[in-house]
Amino acid sequence: MSVTQLPDPLLVSLNTPAAPARPRRRRRDGRWAAVLVLPNMAMFTVFIVVPVLGGLYLSFTSWDITNGLPKWIGLTNYRQMFHDPAVWQASETTLKYIAFGVIPTMIISLWLAMLINFRFRFYTLVRSLYLIPAAMSFAASAVVWRYIFQDGPGYGILDFVISKFGVSNPPDWLASTTWALPALDIITIWLSLPIATILYLAALQRIPDSVIEASTLDGCGPVRRIRYIIWPGVRYMTPLVAIVALLSFTNGSFDLVNILTKGDPIGSTQTLIYYIYFESFGLGFWGYAAALSILQIVIIAGILLILRGLSSLVNRW
Amino acid sequence: MVISPRVTRRIRIVTAVIVGLVMSAPLLYMLAGSLMSNSQLSVQPPQYIPNSLHFGNYPAAFHGQTQVIQLRSFVNSVVFTVGAVGLQWALCISGGLVIAKMRFRSRGLITVLFAISLFIPLITTLIPTFVVTYKLGIINTYEGLILPIAAQTGFGSLLFRQYIKQLPEELFDAARIDGANWWLMLRRLVIPLARPATAAYLAISVLTAWNMYLWPLVAAEGGSLQVLTQTLANAGTSSLGQVTPQNVIYASVVIVTLPMIIVFLAVQPAFIRGLAGSGVD
Numbered sequence: 137m138s139v140t141q142l143p144d145p146l147l148v149s150l151n152t153p154a155a156p157a158r159p160r161r162r163r164r165d166g167r168w169a170a171v172l173v174l175p176n177m178a179m180f181t182v183f184i185v186v187p188v189l190g191g192l193y194l195s196f197t198s199w200d201i202t203n204g205l206p207k208w209i210g211l212t213n214y215r216q217m218f219h220d221p222a223v224w225q226a227s228e229t230t231l232k233y234i235a236f237g238v239i240p241t242m243i244i245s246l247w248l249a250m251l252i253n254f255r256f257r258f259y260t261l262v263r264s265l266y267l268i269p270a271a272m273s274f275a276a277s278a279v280v281w282r283y284i285f286q287d288g289p290g291y292g293i294l295d296f297v298i299s300k301f302g303v304s305n306p307p308d309w310l311a312s313t314t315w316a317l318p319a320l321d322i323i324t325i326w327l328s329l330p331i332a333t334i335l336y337l338a339a340l341q342r343i344p345d346s347v348i349e350a351s352t353l354d355g356c357g358p359v360r361r362i363r364y365i366i367w368p369g370v371r372y373m374t375p376l377v378a379i380v381a382l383l384s385f386t387n388g389s390f391d392l393v394n395i396l397t398k399g400d401p402i403g404s405t406q407t408l409i410y411y412i413y414f415e416s417f418g419l420g421f422w423g424y425a426a427a428l429s430i431l432q433i434v435i436i437a438g439i440l441l442i443l444r445g446l447s448s449l450v451n452r453w
Numbered sequence: 454m455v456i457s458p459r460v461t462r463r464i465r466i467v468t469a470v471i472v473g474l475v476m477s478a479p480l481l482y483m484l485a486g487s488l489m490s491n492s493q494l495s496v497q498p499p500q501y502i503p504n505s506l507h508f509g510n511y512p513a514a515f516h517g518q519t520q521v522i523q524l525r526s527f528v529n530s531v532v533f534t535v536g537a538v539g540l541q542w543a544l545c546i547s548g549g550l551v552i553a554k555m556r557f558r559s560r561g562l563i564t565v566l567f568a569i570s571l572f573i574p575l576i577t578t579l580i581p582t583f584v585v586t587y588k589l590g591i592i593n594t595y596e597g598l599i600l601p602i603a604a605q606t607g608f609g610s611l612l613f614r615q616y617i618k619q620l621p622e623e624l625f626d627a628a629r630i631d632g633a634n635w636w637l638m639l640r641r642l643v644i645p646l647a648r649p650a651t652a653a654y655l656a657i658s659v660l661t662a663w664n665m666y667l668w669p670l671v672a673a674e675g676g677s678l679q680v681l682t683q684t685l686a687n688a689g690t691s692s693l694g695q696v697t698p699q700n701v702i703y704a705s706v707v708i709v710t711l712p713m714i715i716v717f718l719a720v721q722p723a724f725i726r727g728l729a730g731s732g733v734d
Contacts, residue, residue, distance in 0.1 A: 183604035265473030273664030
């Protein structure tokens with residue numbers, strides 16, 4: 137079986153390997169390439185490249201529900217953004233939501249992958265229990281989790297369960313400024329875990345069982361086993377897990393916020409993505425929302441750069 | 454104290470099962486809740502096992518005062534998913550072949566564009582995308598629902614590129630000697646050989662399309678093109694308090710999610726291969 141692998145976009149963009157040098161006369165496929173790639177590129181251009189460039193242009197214009205056409209105003213939107221306290225709060229909320237979501241996703245998924253990385257009867261069935269949330273949409277999860285988080289004294293099932301573990305004063309979750317964002321994180325982590333677990337499981341299964349067994353026989357405790365055998369085996373996968381989790385936290389957050397909290401209570405769950413939607417489709421400030429979108433893209437790019445830096449660090453460690 | 458390997462193994466299995474049950478608990482609870490009576494759902498402390506099976510919650514989700522799901526939105530979801538994924542597959546497999554095996558000048562550029570597009574969330578280009586779709590006159594039509602999503606070819610093209618790249622060059626040379634052009638090679642060679650990649654691609658993108666919420670929300674403002682994710686999002690959130698009973702809402706979520714769970718279980722190996730490469734089982 138040949139290998140299909142999730143394209144690692146960092147690798148793709150940074151070192152697209154040239155076609156291997158071939159001894160014979162260089163063939164050129166220009167015309168056929170144009171024919172075959174044309175439908176793809178045409179659609180991609182119309183619905184992705186044009187909107188991205190158009191959005192960049194709009195970010196320098198004043199265009200809202202009161203005026204008909206975008207009017208060039210230079211950097212005004214960006215200046216306004218800088219002085220808009222809601223932008224700062226939304227950026228902070230976004231970063232918190234991502235940090236408290238992506239990092240636990242990575243740690244828990246590695247732990248889950250280690251839990252099921254061995255053969256037993258009904259292995260496939262048990263693995264399905266871990267992976268099945270991947271089939272569920274953010275929208276459907278939001279509906280179910282709304283009941284799980286439900287407030288009121290001892291009302292929601294989650295509060296009931298944690299009270300069994302001795303927590304006498306369970307949080308109000310979605311109604312609380314402190315707990316609403318963690319609640320959204322919990323849902324997103326739950327939805328991101330299956331794919332992250334699959335990725336780590338793939339890496340773990342490349343470590344031969346004999347190596348792990350030998351280390352156990354040599355009296356290697358769990359901490360050292362993780363440090364010297366598991367981690368070196370899975371660290372190459374870690375940047376990809378981080379990226380996939382990051383994407384689910386940026387793309388999916390809108391659905392949850394829009395369905396569950398609309399940014400409330402008191403703006404505590406207003407992520408930048410939701411703020412963009414609110415400014416554009418809620419208030420009709422399209423030019424300003426375009427500038428916010430550029431900020432969002434810059435933030436993602438920044439996180440990716442940090443991840444690249446971290447991943448080269450991690451690979452040396 | 455020495456624990457025998459057999460006992461360790463038992464402990465590992467039991468732990469794996471218990472943690473798996475915790476991970477799928479929200480789904481299992483939803484399933485249980487969809488079969489409970491509403492009075493059982495409001496009992497304190499909460500119960501997990503239905504004391505009698507109320508299958509009536511399922512038809513109740515489709516009609517009457519408790520209706521959550523219109524048949525029309527079910528049809529819309531199917532049309533949207535099949536249309537967007539089918540069209541996108543055709544674009545991606547041909548695009549993937551082009552950037553994997555063909556030699557021309559702007560190949561690197563196209564590949565990089567695809568990669569960059571993965572990191573630009575739809576929300577950040579939502580207004581311009583809406584404007585383009587609007588200018589094409591296809592807002593509130595199936596075309597307007599499908600085309601902008603089918604155009605997100607970055608992920609699929611890169612996935613097919615990855616797979617097609619490692620098909621042996623000799624196959625293509627042989628086909629060329631037999632006089633085949635690239636179109637024939639795509640149809641007779643690449644599409645059949647890339648079947649595992651297609652399976653992986655379908656597994657991932659069918660889930661994505663079925664579960665998509667944002668674009669349909671914007672492109673089908675009129676209502677008749679609503680898809681299931683919107684239907685669910687609106688369920689039980691009436692400003693007058695919850696009108697739809699909780700058990701019917703659970704049943705609706707099960708109805709909407711079940712097709713994907715079935716798809717997921719059926720294609721699980723392909724899904725895993727698509728994400729993580731082969732050799733995983």
